[in-house]
Amino acid sequence: MGPVLAGVLQLLALIAALALVYVPVGTYLAKVYSSKKHFRVERWIYKAIGANPDSEMTWPAYLRGVLAFSAVSVLFLYLLQRLQGVLPGSLGFSSVNPAQSFNTAVSFVTNTNWQSYYGEQTMGHVVQTAGLAVQNFLSAAVGIAVAVALVRGFARSRTGELGNFWADLVRGTLRVLVPMAAVAAVVLVACGVIQNFSGIHEVGQFLGGSQQWNGGAVASQEAIKELGTNGGGYFNANSAHPFENPTPFTNLFEIFLILVIPFSLTRTFGVMVGSVKQGYAILATMFTIWLGFTALMMWTEFAHHGPALQAAGGAMEGKEVRFGVGGSSLFAVATTLTSTGAVDSFPSSFTGLGGGITMLSMMLGEIAPGGTGSGLYGILIMAVIAVFIAGLMVGRTPEYLGKKIGGREMKLAACYILITPALVLVFTAASMALPTPPHSMLNSGAHGFSEVLYAFTSAANNNGSAFAGLNANTDWFNTMTGLAMLLGRFLPMVFVLALAGSLAGQQPVPVTAGTLRTEKPLFTGLLVGAILIVTGLTYFPALALGPLAEGLAS
Numbered sequence: 015m016g017p018v019l020a021g022v023l024q025l026l027a028l029i030a031a032l033a034l035v036y037v038p039v040g041t042y043l044a045k046v047y048s049s050k051k052h053f054r055v056e057r058w059i060y061k062a063i064g065a066n067p068d069s070e071m072t073w074p075a076y077l078r079g080v081l082a083f084s085a086v087s088v089l090f091l092y093l094l095q096r097l098q099g100v101l102p103g104s105l106g107f108s109s110v111n112p113a114q115s116f117n118t119a120v121s122f123v124t125n126t127n128w129q130s131y132y133g134e135q136t137m138g139h140v141v142q143t144a145g146l147a148v149q150n151f152l153s154a155a156v157g158i159a160v161a162v163a164l165v166r167g168f169a170r171s172r173t174g175e176l177g178n179f180w181a182d183l184v185r186g187t188l189r190v191l192v193p194m195a196a197v198a199a200v201v202l203v204a205c206g207v208i209q210n211f212s213g214i215h216e217v218g219q220f221l222g223g224s225q226q227w228n229g230g231a232v233a234s235q236e237a238i239k240e241l242g243t244n245g246g247g248y249f250n251a252n253s254a255h256p257f258e259n260p261t262p263f264t265n266l267f268e269i270f271l272i273l274v275i276p277f278s279l280t281r282t283f284g285v286m287v288g289s290v291k292q293g294y295a296i297l298a299t300m301f302t303i304w305l306g307f308t309a310l311m312m313w314t315e316f317a318h319h320g321p322a323l324q325a326a327g328g329a330m331e332g333k334e335v336r337f338g339v340g341g342s343s344l345f346a347v348a349t350t351l352t353s354t355g356a357v358d359s360f361p362s363s364f365t366g367l368g369g370g371i372t373m374l375s376m377m378l379g380e381i382a383p384g385g386t387g388s389g390l391y392g393i394l395i396m397a398v399i400a401v402f403i404a405g406l407m408v409g410r411t412p413e414y415l416g417k418k419i420g421g422r423e424m425k426l427a428a429c430y431i432l433i434t435p436a437l438v439l440v441f442t443a444a445s446m447a448l449p450t451p452p453h454s455m456l457n458s459g460a461h462g463f464s465e466v467l468y469a470f471t472s473a474a475n476n477n478g479s480a481f482a483g484l485n486a487n488t489d490w491f492n493t494m495t496g497l498a499m500l501l502g503r504f505l506p507m508v509f510v511l512a513l514a515g516s517l518a519g520q521q522p523v524p525v526t527a528g529t530l531r532t533e534k535p536l537f538t539g540l541l542v543g544a545i546l547i548v549t550g551l552t553y554f555p556a557l558a559l560g561p562l563a564e565g566l567a568s
Contacts, residue, residue, distance in 0.1 A: 021340020040281020154242030355478025370561030
């Protein structure tokens, strides 16, 4: 079997698996967030934190819950790293320095999982399991909660209430992420991923020396790392490491875990707003972009010119032989079109155009299908903008799901789509203009610029993957990427929840003959075009200086 055919078959198998679980998972999620029943363990948690799960929250109260919980999480994770040297199970590792502790704490709480450290040489078992793995669950649950709040804004009318953040957080963690991650971890262990708490030990003899490895609860962290679109690896090589991702099957299974909740949330959206066709329209938009980017990535990596590349069956530099070009391309697109950031190969070694595709995938806002929750609320913001554009074309007040899209709604949507590009471009420009930060670049010219641009694109979009050529473990990059992650996560949430509150307070507008049918293929095409034009072209000058210049020169 040729490598191209193998890649296509993997793609078809992935689509079939996602289609099989789409309805049951999406419907289950809708039931979880619509239920009035509280399990006993949930009631214990509510009592412990002093929350009333039955009290509804307005959008400012919901936002305060999100920010307060995240602030406490950052502080806890920061202190856990700073105290690592005196904690049991530290494997002899010292405490993490302040700048890196801040960066890592912010990274995992914001669902970014950017790592400027070697996991197997920096973090002991306690920090990995009680700190990083726990935040993998909680940050994903926060993202889903905010998305559900926006869906309630569309579904409800004449009220400012969006649900209860604490109930949404607890349910998302205990009823969705924990059971799904437990099943996924068992599958990964059965396929060879390690799960233990062993210490550091030597592995074999290599050229007169030995190599040291430590064990860890890798399978359980790997499962939620992908399922929650987190991305932080137990080892520095991330999902290219055989302890995290040993076989082509585990590679495909991990891609499935990355995509299953974001895609299924479109079904949840359709069920909760009372029209599954609306969910299918959003799904079609996500799927069109994802499939197009996957096909384009495979083409650039398989068809690159050069005798060495043709002999290898594609651009194999920086890719694991056990995954090949097909599996690596699938993983790269899945991880950058979501907010995952996990890697089984390194974008810096992709072809110039291939590296550009990974960057553009993040620059679109990671909405195809996006992160757990963040993908859904991101594409719904774009749907609001697409409806507004359509309204301008026909000269009538735009409406979406029975809600008028007026000046207030458009200002909030515009702020949402402008904040992330502003962060990326400003931080990148500052890094290139100042004398010291460019010293962290491994390469010069267009590729070196791409390393910096990729870093801030990844940080501000809460992705977490890296171009693997930039030394980001400096005070400048630890601090600036940390700020980009914080602002890139929570400022958009402010606008999302404010929009949800505005929509929930409206009186429904009756459907007329002039109402835009947003469940039809015409709207799907309009939405795809709005995403590519409104967000994609924002970054075109920066892309022209980096990956496009490199790709055209090669």
